[in-house]
Amino acid sequence: MIKTQNYVIGGSSRREMLLQGAGILAGTVLPGGVILPALAEDHPALGTYPDGSSGSSVFIGISVPRTGTYAAQGEDLIKGYELALEHLNAGNELLTKISPNIKKGVLGKSVEYGIADSEAKPNTAVQNFTKFVNDKKAIMITGSVSSAEAVADNKTADREKVLYLVGISGSNDTTGKDCARYSFRECIYGQTAAAALGPFLIKMLGKNKKVAYLTPDYTYGHTYQKSMEEYLKEGGWTTATNQVSPLGTTDFSSYLLNVANSGADVIVNINFGRDAVLSTKQAKQFGILDKSTLVVPYNTPFLAKEVGAETMQGAIAATDYWWTLEDRYPLAKMFNDAFRAKYKTNPEWSANLAYMQIAMWADALERAKTFYPPDVIKAYEAGAKVQSTVGEVYFRAADHQLVRPVIVQRGKKPADMRGPDDFYDVIEVVPGLGLMQAPDAFGCKMGEYI
Amino acid sequence: MVSWPNFLSQALNGLVIGALLALISSGLTIIYGTLGVLNLAHGAMFMVGGYAGVFAYQYTGSFAAALAAGALCVLVLGIVMERLVIQHFYSRPDEDQILVTFGLGIVFVEVIRLIFGSLSQSMPPPSWAAGITSLGFMIYPTYRLAVVGIIGVALLLLYGLLYRTRLGMIVRAGIEDSVMVDSLGINVMRVFMIVFGIGAMAAGFAGIVNVPIAPITPDIGESILVEAFVVVVIGGVGSFPGAILGGLIAGEILSLTSMIDPSYSQVMLFAVMTLVLMLRPQGLLGTRGRA
Numbered sequence: 001m002i003k004t005q006n007y008v009i010g011g012s013s014r015r016e017m018l019l020q021g022a023g024i025l026a027g028t029v030l031p032g033g034v035i036l037p038a039l040a041e042d043h044p045a046l047g048t049y050p051d052g053s054s055g056s057s058v059f060i061g062i063s064v065p066r067t068g069t070y071a072a073q074g075e076d077l078i079k080g081y082e083l084a085l086e087h088l089n090a091g092n093e094l095l096t097k098i099s100p101n102i103k104k105g106v107l108g109k110s111v112e113y114g115i116a117d118s119e120a121k122p123n124t125a126v127q128n129f130t131k132f133v134n135d136k137k138a139i140m141i142t143g144s145v146s147s148a149e150a151v152a153d154n155k156t157a158d159r160e161k162v163l164y165l166v167g168i169s170g171s172n173d174t175t176g177k178d179c180a181r182y183s184f185r186e187c188i189y190g191q192t193a194a195a196a197l198g199p200f201l202i203k204m205l206g207k208n209k210k211v212a213y214l215t216p217d218y219t220y221g222h223t224y225q226k227s228m229e230e231y232l233k234e235g236g237w238t239t240a241t242n243q244v245s246p247l248g249t250t251d252f253s254s255y256l257l258n259v260a261n262s263g264a265d266v267i268v269n270i271n272f273g274r275d276a277v278l279s280t281k282q283a284k285q286f287g288i289l290d291k292s293t294l295v296v297p298y299n300t301p302f303l304a305k306e307v308g309a310e311t312m313q314g315a316i317a318a319t320d321y322w323w324t325l326e327d328r329y330p331l332a333k334m335f336n337d338a339f340r341a342k343y344k345t346n347p348e349w350s351a352n353l354a355y356m357q358i359a360m361w362a363d364a365l366e367r368a369k370t371f372y373p374p375d376v377i378k379a380y381e382a383g384a385k386v387q388s389t390v391g392e393v394y395f396r397a398a399d400h401q402l403v404r405p406v407i408v409q410r411g412k413k414p415a416d417m418r419g420p421d422d423f424y425d426v427i428e429v430v431p432g433l434g435l436m437q438a439p440d441a442f443g444c445k446m447g448e449y450i
Numbered sequence: 451m452v453s454w455p456n457f458l459s460q461a462l463n464g465l466v467i468g469a470l471l472a473l474i475s476s477g478l479t480i481i482y483g484t485l486g487v488l489n490l491a492h493g494a495m496f497m498v499g500g501y502a503g504v505f506a507y508q509y510t511g512s513f514a515a516a517l518a519a520g521a522l523c524v525l526v527l528g529i530v531m532e533r534l535v536i537q538h539f540y541s542r543p544d545e546d547q548i549l550v551t552f553g554l555g556i557v558f559v560e561v562i563r564l565i566f567g568s569l570s571q572s573m574p575p576p577s578w579a580a581g582i583t584s585l586g587f588m589i590y591p592t593y594r595l596a597v598v599g600i601i602g603v604a605l606l607l608l609y610g611l612l613y614r615t616r617l618g619m620i621v622r623a624g625i626e627d628s629v630m631v632d633s634l635g636i637n638v639m640r641v642f643m644i645v646f647g648i649g650a651m652a653a654g655f656a657g658i659v660n661v662p663i664a665p666i667t668p669d670i671g672e673s674i675l676v677e678a679f680v681v682v683v684i685g686g687v688g689s690f691p692g693a694i695l696g697g698l699i700a701g702e703i704l705s706l707t708s709m710i711d712p713s714y715s716q717v718m719l720f721a722v723m724t725l726v727l728m729l730r731p732q733g734l735l736g737t738r739g740r741a
Binding site: 066067068069071072074075217243244245246248249250251253254255257258260261274277278281282285286287302305306 | 453455456459460463464466467559563567568569570572582588589590591593594663664665667668669670672673674704705708709712713715716
């Protein structure tokens with residue numbers, strides 16, 4: 001705009017534009033949520049039941065970050081979901097091995113899906129959730145990489161009475177104080193990772209060490225850091241510094257300098273996604289990793305690939321799944337083979353998580369023999385065991401957390417790698433039950449079924 | 451923790467952060483000052499420069515080629531963007547300009563994502579700047595020290611262009627009063643095109659220089675954009691020395707406050723911006739009455 005020149009807004013005045021806009025908006029907010037009176041089955045209408053399941057197919061919504069700090073992990077979740085749905089709709093041996101209840105489709109219906117970008121933001125995630133429910137009558141929503149969005153989705157699930165299957169979420173709160181009747185989590189989280197890593201680190205490195213934390217500034221970072229601190233205290237380990245950074249930080253230099261000057265022996269990097277990649281790479285540049293041990297208590301998918309084996313060697317991490325477990329678990333081998341056949345690359349734990357969530361959902365539906373949400377939830381809460389890619393697992397009724405092992409890994413020396421993807425040795429597979437907190441320890445109060 | 455070695459290391463680091471911000475912001479400020487356009491695609495320019503440079507590096511293995519590619523690619527992109535889109539918006543209201551640059555920014559990010567994917571791309575520092583330098587009280591990545599030098603040279607070149615050439619004189623006159631410049635018979639449109647290109651190029655060059663420090667992803671420009679605007683406000687719109695001063699101040703604020711409490715370093719930056727807006731709204735080196 002050339003200054004000092006009066007400009008004319010073309011066409012209508014601003015007031016008219018506002019009125020037009022308001023009119024259009026009002027038109028889109030039609031009562032799409034009108035629920036028809038229940039016809040089939042003797043369950044009252046609830047959420048998208050029976051509308052969403054009255055046709056020959058059902059619809060599920062996938063809401064993951066496709067942009068932003070967690071985009072790479074979101075894309076990997078999508079790969080897992082798509083593979084699982086492909087298998088489910090066609091029928092597949094792997095699914096039958098996970099649970100013999102699983103047939104083709106769910107209760108005879110095929111499963112369609114839509115994908116939306118949550119940008120790892122709670123507001124956007126909730127918008128996606130409600131859009132899928134209102135527009136498509138979705139009977140299940142799944143996906144997350146940030147615990148902030150998972151927690152928001154939890155609340156929305158309870159409000160909309162639509163099932164929500166958590167994607168990646170490491171915060172204790174997701175099945176703790178922010179737990180939800182309509183939500184179920186598959187993956188490891190702060191408490192279990194810390195309980196597995198704490199004693200292991202104390203055994204490996206000795207007592208009375210000084211720790212520097214790199215923590216992302218939201219629920220996941222804070223609860224994870226508290227859990228780690230609690231377990232490391234048992235060995236007399238003290239916190240030299242806790243550097244809290246906002247999600248999406250690109251330059252960690254000021255935090256890393258504080259860490260370098262803190263005299264810490266061990267660096268615990270709780271950052272996730274791109275934050276983990278950048279902070280780890282920069283920590284290497286500052287020479288911090290040459291003098292201290294790196295611990296990644298919630299290993300980011302693709303971290304080793306992006307920062308390189310040179311940086312990750314000797315690092316200790318806790319994770320949900322690693323592809324070399326195929327040597328131990330036959331289902332892991334089947335899963336890896338199917339994934340490699342479709343995508344020409346090894347799966348990361350995000351893809352595995354997505355696959356397992358779909359499989360366990362299909363299993364719960366078949367056992368419930370109905371789409372009526374409270375019955376499906378009760379089927380989940382019955383705690384039936386399924387075979388997963390990491391052994392036998394089941395959901396704990398009190399907080400809807402899957403009871404499953406934590407995988408402890410150590411970064412390999414570049415010379416020891418047997419292939420371009422062989423970044424880690426699996427040191428321990430720690431059974432889950434002993435790692436979990438008492439069901440009410442984190443303040444979980446489940447909502448109502450109806 | 452506040453200690454002498456930590457203070458010195460953070461002050462030095464603030465210089466490095468500040469240098470990067472100064473270069474990016476000087477591009478933004480001359481665009482805003484001359485054209486009056488709020489270029490919300492500036493962060494995307496930073497990112498595209500990074501990707502262009504990485505692409506060139508993957509083909510040639512040369513750091514210099516990467517720098518040149520990053521700068522030139524974004525110069526061309528800026529000029530094309532101005533000719534095809536921006537120039538039609540000079541007489542449109544501010545909101546339209548904001549929306550169109552914002553939209554273009556999104557388009558660039560998604561196109562890059564389509565081509566390169568969401569995983570980060572990296573480039574190692576050149577061999578003469580690799581490794582770590584010992585400064586006595588601390589060790590520091592050599593490349594970051596090199597960045598101060600590289601950006602210093604770039605800023606000097608930009609200064610030479612703005613203050614020692616006829617084009618630069620016209621640009622600075624345009625910042626003062628573009629209608630007057632137009633009345634003097636100078637082809638203001640052509641000047642605008644060149645200014646937009648140069649402003650974008652500054653961001654693109656900063657983008658590729660930053661890659662060895664932080665591997666790029668398509669979204670890397672988001673936070674840079676916000677910080678650059680804060681620097682422009684602090685330094686004064688349209689003021690090239692203001693952008694440099696503002697950048698250095700911002701860099702030091704971010705570094706030094708992280709010594710006391712890292713979660714507040716961003717807050718402090720915005721607090722200082724608010725203070726400047728309240729006490730001296732034209733910015734530290736800005737002139738009252740300018741846009």
